[in-house]
Amino acid sequence: xxxxxxxxxxxxxxxxxxxxxxxxxxxxxxxxxxxxxxxxxxxxxxxxxxxxxxxxxxxxxxxxxxxxxxxxxxxxxxxxxxxxxxxxxxxxxxxxxxxxxxxxxxxxxxxxxxxxxxxxxxxxxxxxxxxxxxxxxxxxxxxxxxxxxxxxxxxxxxxxxxxxxxxxxxxxxxxxxxxxxxxxxxxxxxxxxxxxxxxxxxxxxxxxxxxxxxxxxxxxxxxxxxxxxxxxxxxxxxxxxxxxxxxxxxxxxxxxxxxxxxxxxxxxxxxxxxxxxxxxxxxxxxxxxxxxxxxxxxxxxxxxxxxxxxxxxxxxxxxxxxxxxxxxxxxxxxxxxxxxxxxxxxxxxxxxxxxxxxxxxxxxxxxxxxxxxxxxxxxxxxxxxxxxxxxxxxxxxxxxxxxxxxxxxxxxxxxxxxxxxxxxxxxxxxxxxxxxxxxxxxxxxxxxxxxxxxxxxxxxxxxxxxxxxxxxxxxxxxxxxxxxxxx
Numbered sequence: 420x421x422x423x424x425x426x427x428x429x430x431x432x433x434x435x436x437x438x439x440x441x442x443x444x445x446x447x448x449x450x451x452x453x454x455x456x457x458x459x460x461x462x463x464x465x466x467x468x469x470x471x472x473x474x475x476x477x478x479x480x481x482x483x484x485x486x487x488x489x490x491x492x493x494x495x496x497x498x499x500x501x502x503x504x505x506x507x508x509x510x511x512x513x514x515x516x517x518x519x520x521x522x523x524x525x526x527x528x529x530x531x532x533x534x535x536x537x538x539x540x541x542x543x544x545x546x547x548x549x550x551x552x553x554x555x556x557x558x559x560x561x562x563x564x565x566x567x568x569x570x571x572x573x574x575x576x577x578x579x580x581x582x583x584x585x586x587x588x589x590x591x592x593x594x595x596x597x598x599x600x601x602x603x604x605x606x607x608x609x610x611x612x613x614x615x616x617x618x619x620x621x622x623x624x625x626x627x628x629x630x631x632x633x634x635x636x637x638x639x640x641x642x643x644x645x646x647x648x649x650x651x652x653x654x655x656x657x658x659x660x661x662x663x664x665x666x667x668x669x670x671x672x673x674x675x676x677x678x679x680x681x682x683x684x685x686x687x688x689x690x691x692x693x694x695x696x697x698x699x700x701x702x703x704x705x706x707x708x709x710x711x712x713x714x715x716x717x718x719x720x721x722x723x724x725x726x727x728x729x730x731x732x733x734x735x736x737x738x739x740x741x742x743x744x745x746x747x748x749x750x751x752x753x754x755x756x757x758x759x760x761x762x763x764x765x766x767x768x769x770x771x772x773x774x775x776x777x778x779x780x781x782x783x784x785x786x787x788x789x790x791x792x793x794x795x796x797x798x799x800x801x802x803x804x805x806x807x808x809x810x811x812x813x814x815x816x817x818x819x820x821x822x823x824x825x826x827x828x829x830x831x832x833x834x835x836x837x838x839x840x841x842x843x844x845x846x847x848x849x850x851x852x853x854x855x856x857x858x859x860x861x862x863x864x865x866x867x868x869x870x871x872x873x874x875x876x877x878x879x880x881x882x883x884x885x886x887x888x889x890x891x892x893x894x895x896x897x898x899x900x901x902x903x904x905x906x
Contacts, residue, residue: 423518424525427884429891431545432538433589439537440516440527445501446567446686448512449473452497452540456561459544472563472574473497479547479557483627490556492863493546493894495539496565496852500672500876501778503530505679505777507878518570524873524881534882536565541586542891546898555640555901556583557751563845565852566590566674568605568813569607571851577859584826584904585860586894587853590869591636593886594838596830597644597867598847601635601763603784605673606811608802609776610738614718617663618729619685624652624698631877633676634766635849636677641684641712645669645680646767646779648705650743652718653682655701657740660690661729666772667739673768673782674850675876685726695720700807713760738805739777743770746779754792761848763790765798786817805865816839818854818865820846825904826864833897838889868894 421441427433444452453473456512460467466478475497481488501511507529509517517528526532543559546552558580563571590597611695625647632638648670656662662684686694702718711718733741754760763785771778781798795811802809802885820825827844834842853865871886873879 420608421518422519426519426619426875428888429545430549430640431548432541432672432887433893435544436537436541437518438541440533442517443514444497444499444533445511445513446498446564449497449563449898452649453561453563456544461737463547463623468579470574472571474571474575475561476579477547477559478714480602480847481556482553485553485555485902488555489584489904489906490558491901492558492560492580492582492585493543494560494585494587496562496571497540497544498566499533499535499537500531500566500675500685502671502876502878504878510572518605523858523884523887526881529679530878531876532882534872534880535591536589536676538727538870538872538882538887539774541689542588542894545891546895552586554898556582562852566672569850569852569855570875572855580648580860582863583862583906585853585856585863585865586826586897587851587865587867588869588894589851590867591872591875592869593871593883593890594834595843595845595868596826596827597847597851598827598844600818601786601848602788602791602817603782603850604758604791604795604800604811604814606781606783606809608742608779608798608807608809610735610742610802610805611776612735612772613732614729616728616903617685617783619663619687620691620728621726622686622694623717623723624682625651625721625723626652626680626717627678628715629676629678629713629717630713631676632874633849633876634674634768635764635784638764638766638768638848639761642676643705643713644748644767645677645759646743646770647748648718649680650740651705652701653740654744654860655697656694657737660686660694660878661698662694663852664736665730667777668770668772670767672876673766675768676766677768678877685730688831690720697725738807742779742805744803746801747794751794754786758848760786760846762786763794765794765846784850786846786848788817796895809851811867815850815872816854816858818851818857824866827866829897829900829904830866830868837893837896853901
């Protein structure tokens with residue numbers, strides 16, 4: 420076990436965070452971390468429950484003098500988004516994260532850090548582990564598969580929870596209290612492909628260097644999407660050249676803005692020079708357009724050896740290019756009621772293919788249900804008109820803002836008392852499990868908070884050490900004040 424974070428404060432939080440980072444826990448691979456949490460509880464004689472989805476509930480009685488205070492659920496999710504730079508040798512299924520400290524920030528070397536949401540798990544364990552902490556009855560809830568459809572929260576039997584109040588620690592900006600969120604779903608368009616013999620020069624087209632980011636909280640920043648850029652580049656070629664498309668793929672997660680995409684092309688020898696000119700011209704346009712929002716865009720066209728083999732038929736390639744180019748992307752509508760809030764959006768996060776088909780995967784989000792289903796219908800209609808198959812799932816509801824909230828009032832008052840300024844209270848254009856909890860536990864009074872984490876879902880993810888300390892102390896101070904709330 421490394422001790423990269425030893426000496427950081429709060430010591431308990433960073434000790435548990437380093438333990439968590441040593442255990443592979445990408446979405447779909449959370450059993451190890453779930454078992455670690457169960458073992459933690461059993462070692463301390465705490466009541467613990469683990470279900471078949473690997474969700475974990477750990478309960479601890481109130482500290483002396485707090486027995487009559489209402490209970491609280493403190494919640495985070497066990498899984499993380501697994502993204503790495505293309506040149507990094509790392510296996511998320513087996514390897515522990517390689518942590519580093521740079522000034523006030525913790526990051527992982529070449530990969531996502533999983534501060535989203537490992538820091539919530541670390542805080543929950545530290546709260547349970549502190550014998551001196553003043554607190555009401557605690558129900559610490561760790562869910563699973565949040566990043567891939569909130570399957571853990573969907574599966575969870577909420578009758579095992581009795582507390583009325585819930586603090587979700589899955590936000591990434593200190594001083595912000597989130598009190599509502601968008602709903603969403605994941606969708607897939609699959610286009611069948613046919614093949615034909617093709618000869619020419621094998622060429623590689625790569626899009627890289629993009630900032631990427633979270634497809635909810637950063638979709639409004641106007642960053643480029645590598646999959647959409649690939650569609651534009653292929654269309655530019657297609658207007659003048661009958662080329663062969665051998666493969667196209669890009670992105671890694673539906674809820675991460677795609678940072679990289681690649682395609683293998685076969686260009687007729689006599690049109691190779693013109694192909695380079697087209698790509699260069701289109702690349703210059705793209706770099707100019709994104710010089711501020713995404714200045715690192717890199718587009719490379721690499722000539723290879725002579726090629727004799729299969730490529731998609733022109734008809735198949737046309738359909739793939741059409742869908743890449745023409746499906747909507749990014750912000751679709753802004754809220755008229757809450758200025759500055761994105762109301763609906765979509766992100767083409769992943770493009771994959773095999774010998775039989777090409778599949779495009781989107782994350783759709785909206786705080787207005789009807790707009791979410793309109794976008795879904797648009798994608799379905801376009802896909803089916805092209806002879807493809809469209810599926811969707813992982814639908815989760817929005818979390819509506821409550822005009823009256825005792826927990827939110829307590830959170831605001833505590834923040835003002837501790838830091839001498841008002842926190843920002845808002846709703847966000849991202850999916851939180853609070854939407855599902857609100858549906859399953861209609862009486863629950865909830866907030867979402869968290870420390871400063873930059874560039875989540877990317878290898879550039881960084882967790883602020885000082886913000887983690889302040890946020891943890893803030894949560895602990897709220898717990899001390901729970902006696903003021905109604906049962």
